[in-house]
Structures are given as structure tokens and as C-alpha cells.
Amino acid sequence: NAGVTQTPKFRILKIGQSMTLQCTQDMNHNYMYWYRQDPGMGLKLIYYSVGAGITDKGEVPNGYNVSRSTTEDFPLRLELAAPSQTSVYFCASSLQGGGNQPQHFGDGTRLSIL
Amino acid sequence: EDKVVQSPLSLVVHEGDTVTLNCSYEVTNFRSLLWYKQEKKAPTFLFMLTSSGIEKKSGRLSSILDKKELFSILNITATQTGDSAIYLCAVAQGGSEKLVFGKGTKLTVNP
Numbered sequence: 020n021a022g023v024t025q026t027p028k029f030r031i032l033k034i035g036q037s038m039t040l041q042c043t044q045d046m047n048h049n050y051m052y053w054y055r056q057d058p059g060m061g062l063k064l065i066y067y068s069v070g071a072g073i074t075d076k077g078e079v080p081n082g083y084n085v086s087r088s089t090t091e092d093f094p095l096r097l098e099l100a101a102p103s104q105t106s107v108y109f110c111a112s113s114l115q116g117g118g119n120q121p122q123h124f125g126d127g128t129r130l131s132i133l
Numbered sequence: 134e135d136k137v138v139q140s141p142l143s144l145v146v147h148e149g150d151t152v153t154l155n156c157s158y159e160v161t162n163f164r165s166l167l168w169y170k171q172e173k174k175a176p177t178f179l180f181m182l183t184s185s186g187i188e189k190k191s192g193r194l195s196s197i198l199d200k201k202e203l204f205s206i207l208n209i210t211a212t213q214t215g216d217s218a219i220y221l222c223a224v225a226q227g228g229s230e231k232l233v234f235g236k237g238t239k240l241t242v243n244p
Contacts, residue, residue: 023175050230061137061221061234062176069230077231109175118164118225121181122232126174 023125032100040095042110050116051093055106135160139235156222157204164227171219
């Protein structure tokens with residue numbers, strides 16, 4: 020049972036480059052989330068999805084885009100990388116939303132923008 | 134502004150000690166409070182506390198929720214070096230998908 024799988028684990032980008040962070044889950048969860056974790060700070064919600072075809076903004080969506088074409092996959096796209104986007108990115112999923120079920124996290128992607 | 138405050142931010146103990154980690158919150162429309170353990174990678178789920186479940190226990194770990202005073206504690210007895218991690222507290226709000234996270238408590242257990 021793989022749970023939530025994120026790729027890549029590490030990436031270095033140059034300012035202005037684009038990339039997609041991949042996230043897939045095999046638990047048939049409808050709810051999926053993207054967070055960023057900066058040093059010494061709590062996790063901040065970037066985007067979330069309540070099911071295939073439905074996405075919505077979280078606290079810090081600027082500079083990011085998402086799509087949800089299948090239940091399993093929830094990729095996060097950075098269009099024009101900026102140094103402020105250097106962070107660790109976590110994808111999570113849950114069976115139910117609204118705090119009714121716990122969220123389960125992937126191992127994270129460490130991203131550096133230089 | 135919704136906020137979750139964890140204390141202490143850092144704690145160093147010896148194996149066998151008992152530790153208490155604190156989490157206070159000011160969040161509108163409280164739904165549930167969650168504790169996670171984060172070692173080098175993914176936060177892993179420990180407990181979820183709601184109005185209908187204000188005390189949870191699993192082995193050496195236990196947690197309580199005080200909805201009146203707006204705080205929770207995570208207790209670890211007979212600590213082991215494997216308990217070394219960052220412990221995250223998060224609060225879920227009804228009608229929202231946002232989890233409000235605290236900054237975490239970094240626990241170091243020395244042999």
C-alpha cells in the first residue's frame with residue numbers, strides 16, 4: 020500500500036523556469052491537498068481538491084496552478100519560479116474533508132529556486 | 134486571525150523521561166484537532182480529537198483536548214530515541230478545507 024507518492028524528491032530550478040510536482044494516491048480518497056512548509060513555520064495550504072475536476076485556492080495560491088483530472092493524481096505546477104517559492108512541498112489526501120478524517124501526507128518535494 | 138500556538142518550540146530530554154507538549158488555538162468554527170509526528174519526511178498521523186472524542190491513547194502516547202480552555206496536550210511517557218521528531222498540532226475548521234498548523238515542537242531524546 021503506497022499511500023501518497025510524490026515525485027521528484029529534490030529539485031533545483033533557476034528563476035523563471037517552470038516545473039510540475041507530481042502527486043498520486045492509491046487510497047481512492049476524494050480530497051487532496053498541496054501544502055508548503057518553510058523553515059520554522061507551520062504548513063500552509065496552497066490548493067485543494069474535493070474530487071476529480073474540482074479545485075480551489077487555499078491560503079497561498081499565488082504563483083501556482085493545479086489540475087485534477089483523475090481521483091488518483093493532483094499535480095502542482097509552478098509557471099515562473101521565484102526564490103520565494105523555495106520550500107518543501109507536501110501533498111496530502113483524506114477520505115473525507117472538513118476535518119472529519121485525518122489527512123495523510125506524502126514524503127515531500129524539496130525545491131530550491133536559484 | 135486564526136492561529137495555533139505550540140510550546141515549547143524545542144525540548145531536549147533523556148530516554149525514559151516523560152514529556153508534555155502543548156497546543157493552544159484560536160480558530161473559528163472548530164471542528165477537530167490533529168497531532169502529527171514529523172521525522173525526516175512526511176508528517177504521520179497520531180491522533181484526532183473532536184467534541185465527541187476528547188481523550189486518545191496509543192501505547193506510550195496520549196492526548197487530551199480541552200474545548201473550554203482551547204488547548205490540547207500530547208503526552209509521551211518513557212521516551213525513546215525513536216520519539217525524536219517534530220510534533221505538529223493542527224486545527225480543522227468546519228465548512229473549510231484549511232488546516233491551521235502550529236509551528237511544531239522539536240523533541241530530541243538523548244540516550
